Structure formats: C-alpha cells, structure tokens
Amino acid sequence: MKGIKVLLVDDEENFVRTLAERMSMRDAGATVALNGEEALQMVSAGEVPDVMVLDLRMPGIDGMEVLRRVKKAYPQVQVIVLTGHGTEKDEEEARRLGAFEYHKKPVDIDILVRDIRRAFREKIEDAMVAATFAQAGDFDNAREILDEDKK
Amino acid sequence: MSRLERFRSLFRTALDVPEEIAPERYRALRRKITLLLTAAAVVPLLILSAINYHQYRATLTREIVTPVRGLVNKTRHSFELFLAERASTVSLISQVYSPAELADERNLNRIFRAVKGEFPGFIDLGLIDENGVHASYVGPYNLKGKDYSTADWYQQTRVKGVYVSDVFMGFRRFPHIVIAVQRMTDDGHSWVLRATIDTGQFDRLIASMGLEPESDAFLVNNAGVLQTASRFYGAVLDQLPMPMPPMTYETATLETTDPAGRDVFITYTYFQHADFVLMAVKPRAEIFKPWTTLRSDLILLFVTSVALILSVAFGLTDLMVRRMRASDERRIAAFVQMEHTQKLSSIGRLAAGVAHEINNPLAIINEKAGLASDLMELAGDFPERDRFRALVDAILRSVERCRSITHRLLGFSRRMDVNIEQLDVNDVLKETMSFLEQEALHRSITTSVSLDPAMPRIASDRGQLQQVFLNILNNAFAAVPDGGSVTLATWLRDPDTVGVSIKDNGKGMSDEVLRHIFEPFFTTKKTSGTGLGMFITYGIIRRLGGDIAVQSTEGAGTTVTVFLPMKAAPTATLGS
Numbered sequence: 001m002k003g004i005k006v007l008l009v010d011d012e013e014n015f016v017r018t019l020a021e022r023m024s025m026r027d028a029g030a031t032v033a034l035n036g037e038e039a040l041q042m043v044s045a046g047e048v049p050d051v052m053v054l055d056l057r058m059p060g061i062d063g064m065e066v067l068r069r070v071k072k073a074y075p076q077v078q079v080i081v082l083t084g085h086g087t088e089k090d091e092e093e094a095r096r097l098g099a100f101e102y103h104k105k106p107v108d109i110d111i112l113v114r115d116i117r118r119a120f121r122e123k124i125e126d127a128m129v130a131a132t133f134a135q136a137g138d139f140d141n142a143r144e145i146l147d148e149d150k151k
Numbered sequence: 152m153s154r155l156e157r158f159r160s161l162f163r164t165a166l167d168v169p170e171e172i173a174p175e176r177y178r179a180l181r182r183k184i185t186l187l188l189t190a191a192a193v194v195p196l197l198i199l200s201a202i203n204y205h206q207y208r209a210t211l212t213r214e215i216v217t218p219v220r221g222l223v224n225k226t227r228h229s230f231e232l233f234l235a236e237r238a239s240t241v242s243l244i245s246q247v248y249s250p251a252e253l254a255d256e257r258n259l260n261r262i263f264r265a266v267k268g269e270f271p272g273f274i275d276l277g278l279i280d281e282n283g284v285h286a287s288y289v290g291p292y293n294l295k296g297k298d299y300s301t302a303d304w305y306q307q308t309r310v311k312g313v314y315v316s317d318v319f320m321g322f323r324r325f326p327h328i329v330i331a332v333q334r335m336t337d338d339g340h341s342w343v344l345r346a347t348i349d350t351g352q353f354d355r356l357i358a359s360m361g362l363e364p365e366s367d368a369f370l371v372n373n374a375g376v377l378q379t380a381s382r383f384y385g386a387v388l389d390q391l392p393m394p395m396p397p398m399t400y401e402t403a404t405l406e407t408t409d410p411a412g413r414d415v416f417i418t419y420t421y422f423q424h425a426d427f428v429l430m431a432v433k434p435r436a437e438i439f440k441p442w443t444t445l446r447s448d449l450i451l452l453f454v455t456s457v458a459l460i461l462s463v464a465f466g467l468t469d470l471m472v473r474r475m476r477a478s479d480e481r482r483i484a485a486f487v488q489m490e491h492t493q494k495l496s497s498i499g500r501l502a503a504g505v506a507h508e509i510n511n512p513l514a515i516i517n518e519k520a521g522l523a524s525d526l527m528e529l530a531g532d533f534p535e536r537d538r539f540r541a542l543v544d545a546i547l548r549s550v551e552r553c554r555s556i557t558h559r560l561l562g563f564s565r566r567m568d569v570n571i572e573q574l575d576v577n578d579v580l581k582e583t584m585s586f587l588e589q590e591a592l593h594r595s596i597t598t599s600v601s602l603d604p605a606m607p608r609i610a611s612d613r614g615q616l617q618q619v620f621l622n623i624l625n626n627a628f629a630a631v632p633d634g635g636s637v638t639l640a641t642w643l644r645d646p647d648t649v650g651v652s653i654k655d656n657g658k659g660m661s662d663e664v665l666r667h668i669f670e671p672f673f674t675t676k677k678t679s680g681t682g683l684g685m686f687i688t689y690g691i692i693r694r695l696g697g698d699i700a701v702q703s704t705e706g707a708g709t710t711v712t713v714f715l716p717m718k719a720a721p722t723a724t725l726g727s
Contacts, residue, residue: 012511018518025525084510087503087561104561105510106517106554 004120006030007049009039009066010082011058019053019109026113036061040069048074051100051119053112056083056090064093071098076127078119082107181472188464193457200453204446211442216404219418219431222360223368224402227420227429229356230370233272234315234425237348238330240270242313245332245344253278253344256287263289274327274347279305281340290347308333308343315425318350318370318378318387326350326378326387350387353379360431368431371395378427383411393417395428406435484671488687506557513553520546571719574613576641576649577602583620584639590628597636606641609649610719615691622684623653623711629676630657630709648714656708665703695719 006023008030010016020030031047033039035058043049052070056063063081070077081094084105091102100119103112126145133142244253244262252258263276275290283300299305308314308331316329331345357368357379370378375391377384384391392410396403402420409415414435421428524543527533584598591598627637637655644650660668660675667673671686692699696716703709 012515015511015515015518018515018522022518022522022525025529084514085507104558105514106550107514109518109521 004028004051004116005047005049006116007033007039007042007047007052009033009036009052009058009063010055011035012055022109023113026109028113028116035059036063036066039066043070043074043077049077050123051078051080051116053080053082053116054099056081056094057085064090064097067094067097067099076123078123080112080115080119082112177472177476180475181468184471185464185468188468189461192460192464196453196456196460200449204449207445207449208442211445212438215438215441216416216418219416219433220402220404223418223420223429223431226356226360226368227402227422229359230353230427230429231422231424233352233356234330236270237272237346238313238315238332240266241330241344241346242332244276245334250278250280250334250336250340250342254287256289259287260289272348272350272352274349276344276346279331279343279345281342286342304329304331305343308345309341317372317376317426318353320388326353350379362431363433363437365437366431366433368429371428371430373421373426373428383409383432396430480671484686488690502560506560509553509557513550513557516546517550520550571610571612573608573610574616575606575608576611576616576651576715577604577606579613579616580620580639580641580651583617583624586621587624587628591637594628594633594635596628596631596634599636599638601638601640603642606643606649607717609715609717611695611715612719615695616715619688619691619713620651620653622688623713626684627653627655627657627709627711630659631655632657644714647717649717650712650714652710652712654708654710659705659707659709660701660703661705665701668701 006028008016008020008023010019010032011034013034016032016034020032023030030053031042031049033042037060039052039054040061054063054067063083067079067081070079075098078100079098080101080103081091081099082103082105083090086094086102086104094102100122101115103115130142130145133139133145244266248258248262253262259276259278263273266276267273275288275292275294277288277290277294278286279299280286283298283302283305285295285297285299288295304314304316312333314329314331316331318326318328320326327347327349329345329347331343333341333343335341353370357370360368362368367382367384369381369384369391371391372378373395375393375395377387377389377391380386381389381391384393393407396405396417396419398421400421400423402418404416404418406414406416409432416433416435416438417430418433419428419430520543524540524547527536527539527543533539580602581600584600590596624637631637635656637653640650640652640654642650664675668685669689673686689699692713692715696719698714700712700714701709702712
C-alpha cells in the first residue's frame with residue numbers, strides 16, 4: 001500500500017487517529033482531517049489524496065458537501081464513505097455524486113484497506129488508459145475517460 | 152324539548168363516526184331508520200285515510216238518508232192533510248147545520264152520504280147533546296142513546312173544541328179514529344159532532360212510500376203504541392218494542408239497534424196537530440251497501456300502500472345501513488392502519504437514531520480493540536499473548552454482534568419508507584424469518600426452508616413485503632402448537648411471477664373462517680388480534696400487483712401462497 005495517499009476525514013478524533021495508526025501499520029500512511037473545512041483546505045493547498053475516507057455527519061461542512069466539492073474540483077480523487085449515520089437515501093446520493101464505496105461503521109479494517117486498494121487501482125487504470133490515448137494523440141477519448149469520474 | 156332532542160340525537164348517532172364496529176349499533180340504527188321512514192310515510196297516509204273514510208261515510212250517509220227524510224216528511228204531510236181534511240169537514244158540517252137539523256136523522260143521513268161520497272174513510276156520524284148522550288146517529292152500528300159523558304174523548308173535546316183520537320179498536324174490532332168538534336148554541340148549550348174514520352187509509356199512505364222489503368214504516372202515538380201495522384215491530388195497538396225517539400218537530404234520523412238486533416237507521420217526524428209520530432226504519436246494511444264496497448276498496452288501497460311503504464322502508468334502510476357500515480369499516484380500517492404505520496414509523500425513527508448514535512462509539516471500540524490486537528501481534532515478545540488474543544477477539548465478536556443489531560434496527564426503520572427496488576424475495580423472506588428465530592427456538596418450532604436458488608430479482612417494496620411475510624408468519628406461529636412446523640418455499644411460477652408459500656401444520660381454519668379472512672376486524676385471536684393483519688396484507692399485495700391464496704383444512708394446517716409480479720405494478724404507490 002505504499003505510495004497511496006489516503007486522507008481520513010472524521011470529526012471523531014478518537015476513532016480517526018486509531019484508524020490512521022492501524023493503517024500505517026498496514027503500510028498505508030494516512031493523513032487526518034477532523035472536519036470538512038480542514039479537509040477542503042488540505043486538498044486546495046495541494047495535498048490532493050488518491051483516496052479519501054469520508055464521514056458524512058460532521059459539524060460545519062458535512063461529508064456530502066465535501067464529496068460534492070472534491071469530486072467537482074478533482075474528479076480523479078476516489079472517495080469512500082464511512083459513516084455511522086447513513087441511510088439508504090444517503091448511500092444513493094453519495095453514489096450519485098461519485099463515491100467509490102459506501103460503508104457503515106463499524107467496519108472491518110481489512111475490508112476498508114481492500115477497498116482503498118481497489119479504488120486506487122481503478123484510478124490508476126483509468127489514468128493509464130487515458131495516458132495511452134493521450135500519447136496516441138486521441139485527447140478526446142483521454143478526456144472522456146477522466147471526465148467519467150466527474151459524473 | 153326532550154322529544155326534539157331525542158329526534159335530533161337519532162340523526163346524530165346515524166352520522167357519528169363510530170369508534171368501533173358493533174353489530175348492535177347497526178341493528179339499532181336499522182330499527183330506528185326503518186321506524187322513522189315508516190312512520191313518516193304511514194302516519195300521514197293513516198290520517199288521510201281516516202279523514203277520507205269519515206268524509207265518504209258522512210257524505211254517503213247524507214245522500215242516502217236525505218231522500219228518506221224527504222219521503223217521511225212528505226208522508227207526514229199527507230197524513231196531516233188527511234186528518235185536517237176530515238176535521239175540516241166535520242167542523243164545516245157543525246157550522247153549516249144547526250143542532251136541531253142534525254138531530255133529525257134523515258138530515259144527518261143525507262149529509263153523511265154526501266160526505267162519504269167526497270171523502271172516503273167516514274164510517275159513521277153522530278150528534279152528542281150537552282149531556283154527552285148520542286142524540287142522533289148514522290152508521291153501521293146502533294149507537295143512538297149511548298152516553299159518552301164520562302168518556303175521555305168527550306171531556307177532551309169539551310176542553311179543546313176539536314179532538315182527534317188515537318187509533319183504537321173499540322167494539323168495532325177494526326182500527327179507526329174519532330174526530331169530534333164542539334159547538335155552542337146561541338143560548339149557551341154545547342153540543343158535539345162526532346165522526347169515526349177508518350184508518351185503512353193510513354195503511355194506503357204508508358204503502359205509497361214504496362219501501363224495500365227489509366225496510367219498515369209505521370205510525371205510532373206519543374206513548375209508543377202502534378197506530379198502523381208494522382212489518383217487524385207488531386200489529387195495530389201493540390206497544391212499539393223500542394224507546395221513543397226524542398221529541399222534535401223537524402224530521403230527524405238516528406242510529407240504533409232494534410229488538411231483533413239489527414243495526415237500523417230510524418227517520419222520524421212528530422205531527423204538529425196530533426199525537427202521532429211517523430217512523431221509517433231502514434236496516435243499516437242496506438243503507439251502507441254502496442259504502443261497504445267503497446270501504447273495501449279504501450282498505451285494500453291502504454293495506455297495499457302500507458305494504459309498499461314497508462317494503463321500500465326495509466329495503467332502503469337495509470341498503471343504507473349496509474353502505475354505512477361498509478364505509479365505517481373502511482374508514483376505521485384506514486385510520487387504524489394509518490395509526491399502526493405511524494406507530495411503526497416513529498419506532499423506526501427512534502430505532503434508527505439509537506442505532507446511529509451507537510455506531511460511532513462502536514466504531515471506536517472496534518478500532519481500539521483492533522489496534523490493541525495489531526500492537527500485540529507486532530510486539531516480538533508478548534507475555535500471555537494467547538489469552539490477550541482471545542480477549543480482543545471476544546471484544547471484536549461483541550462489536551460484530553452489536554453491529555448486526557444496529558444494522559437490523561436500521562433495516563426496520565428503512566421498511567417504513569416507501570420504496571420500489573430490485574430485491575431478492577429469498578433475502579426478504581430470510582430476513583423476516585430471522586425476527587421469529589427466538590420464538591421458534593423457545594417453542595421448538597421446526598422451520599424448514601426450500602428456496603429456489605435461481606430466483607430472479609423482482610421490483611417490489613422490501614419493507615411492505617417484510618410486513619406481509621411477518622403477518623403471515625405470525626399467524627402460522629400462532630396456529631401451530633409447540634413443536635409444530637412451518638415450511639417456507641419460493642419458486643418461479645412463470646416468467647413474470649414468483650410464488651412464495653408459507654405452510655404450517657397448525658389447527659387450520661373452517662370454511663366459514665376462511666370466507667372472512669381478508670375482512671377488516673375479523674379475528675380468531677379473541678383478545679390479542681386487531682383483525683387487521685390479513686386485511687392489511689391483502690391490501691399491500693394487491694397494491695404491489697400480486698395475489699394471495701389461502702388453503703386450509705381444519706386440524707391439518709394452513710398454506711398461504713403469495714404471488715408477486717417481477718415488475719412493480721403501476722398501482723404500487725403506497726401510503727395512499
């Protein structure tokens with residue numbers, strides 16, 4: 001898991017720090033943001049993660065809004081929602097906004113790590129295919145592949 | 152006031168929303184409305200009929216009695232004329248001739264023959280001197296010299312001047328009357344001219360009335376002694392076997408019963424110048440013959456009308472009350488279902504809230520325990536590693552258990568939302584069954600499951616289907632004894648329909664119960680059931696475009712089969 005930049009966004013510090021520590025034990029270094037504003041600031045400051053693990057219910061800017069803004073600005077960022085409050089409607093909405101996966105707390109760390117890897121792999125594959133098209137001069141197709149994430 | 156109030160409350164109770172469907176309420180309602188409708192129609196009819204009855208009767212009576220009265224009046228006039236003529240004749244003779252001339256029997260005989268020729272009925276003629284002795288006499292008997300000084304008629308003639316006697320037989324043995332006139336000579340001696348008249352003339356006058364054979368007419372005196380023979384009430388000079396009618400100088404009619412027991416109308420008139428009463432008797436039956444026919448028609452009309460009103464009132468009330476009851480039932484059912492749904496919905500929201508709140512600390516426990524485990528595994532040398540591993544695993548297992556509970560609570564709340572989705576009927580059935588696992592375990596109920604593994608996904612509502620299956624399973628569990636069995640099966644019936652059956656080996660149902668199973672408020676559970684389970688179940692399945700069938704044998708068990716379409720029905724807008 002080395003080389004995957006993971007950002008954990010959750011207002012429950014006790015939970016998110018422990019999760020980060022356990023992930024680092026599994027060679028997945030993760031940074032932590034304790035609310036929506038912080039997460040957005042980090043991303044706009046240039047620390048664009050490969051995969052973002054996002055809680056939905058947070059004070060201030062909530063997870064759904066963070067998801068919407070990040071996917072708009074950086075469609076290549078893969079977002080996995082991990083929430084204790086989600087309903088089916090939330091799941092539907094998150095997937096519509098481009099969430100890669102949706103989990104309810106508590107989740108087995110191995111499942112989470114597996115999904116992070118899967119998300120990363122998919123992102124890389126898309127980028128590679130797009131790059132191949134780009135190298136061949138087919139920028140339309142390359143852009144289309146990258147844009148698909150925006151939808 | 153109180154009656155008006157009661158009347159109003161009658162209508163109010165008919166329009167109130169009842170709190171429960173009690174059959175007595177509808178029986179009472181039916182009774183009241185029928186009564187009201189019937190009364191409203193029959194009472195005016197009754198009044199109208201009664202008025203008609205009496206008016207017809209009065210009119211008819213008048214029409215029949217009036218001619219009789221005229222006839223009686225006319226006949227009385229004839230009688231009076233007859234008597235007046237005779238009295239005038241006697242009076243005229245007494246004025247034209249002196250007593251001396253009349254005392255000469257040759258003169259008297261001549262006068263008598265002339266009078267008899269002009270006025271039939273004269274029997275004899277005689278002069279009575281002031282001593283009351285027959286001074287001269289012409290007629291069939293030898294009455295000359297007879298002393299009348301003490302006779303009642305003589306005394307009355309002396310007092311009144313003119314005297315008309317009642318009919319009497321005397322020694323002549325046939326009915327006749329006496330007319331006597333008193334005169335005074337210039338020197339103050341009084342004398343009386345006396346004539347006897349045959350009342351055979353009376354019979355002819357009565358006969359000229361031309362009465363029917365059942366009717367009767369006769370003359371009586373004021374003391375009730377018959378002056379002419381009567382068909383039904385006796386011969387001449389018999390006492391009339393009826394009380395005399397009240398005295399009046401007008402011709403009058405009264406209804407009474409004669410000694411023979413016949414109801415009769417008596418038309419009578421008192422004479423003005425004689426102590427006679429002319430009476431005509433007609434039996435009531437004869438008078439009312441046309442009335443009886445009319446009355447039968449009237450009664451027939453009334454009875455037919457009442458029968459018609461009653462049948463319409465009953466029919467209408469029956470229809471009305473049945474509709475009312477059906478509408479009440481629907482209203483209450485809808486209300487109860489709404490209440491039920493709302494209750495479940497609020498329980499669902501509460502459960503969801505609790506589940507969400509618990510999920511976060513549960514996630515922390517999960518991560519902390521996980522971290523503890525990670526650290527332990529990474530540490531090279533860790534004393535009692537196995538024991539700690541077991542402890543952490545126990546914590547993680549408990550977290551997993553809590554997680555399954557909170558997720559099930561969330562699933563319950565999810566069922567409250569109306570939502571058509573692609574779902575696996577097998578999953579829904581298994582999930583529903585899991586709610587009853589504890590009961591099955593406690594009561595040693597065997598649940599066998601035979602689900603078609605190749606079932607396609609169908610478009611339906613997960614929450615509503617769960618409620619359907621839960622209702623049916625609850626009934627199955629209630630029907631089986633401890634140690635009984637419940638069998639679930641699913642299969643693909645045809646390319647568009649899946650079948651789900653829930654079979655139990657419980658007590659089953661009679662055909663009677665089976666007939667009412669989908670009706671609202673029908674329950675066999677006495678106290679614990681709302682009687683809405685199967686009603687709601689049926690409603691949901693129909694809305695989802697499916698169908699439900701129940702087969703049952705008393706004592707052997709029940710099989711409920713639900714068929715669901717692969718595609719959601721267009722009517723699957725729930726909550727409506």
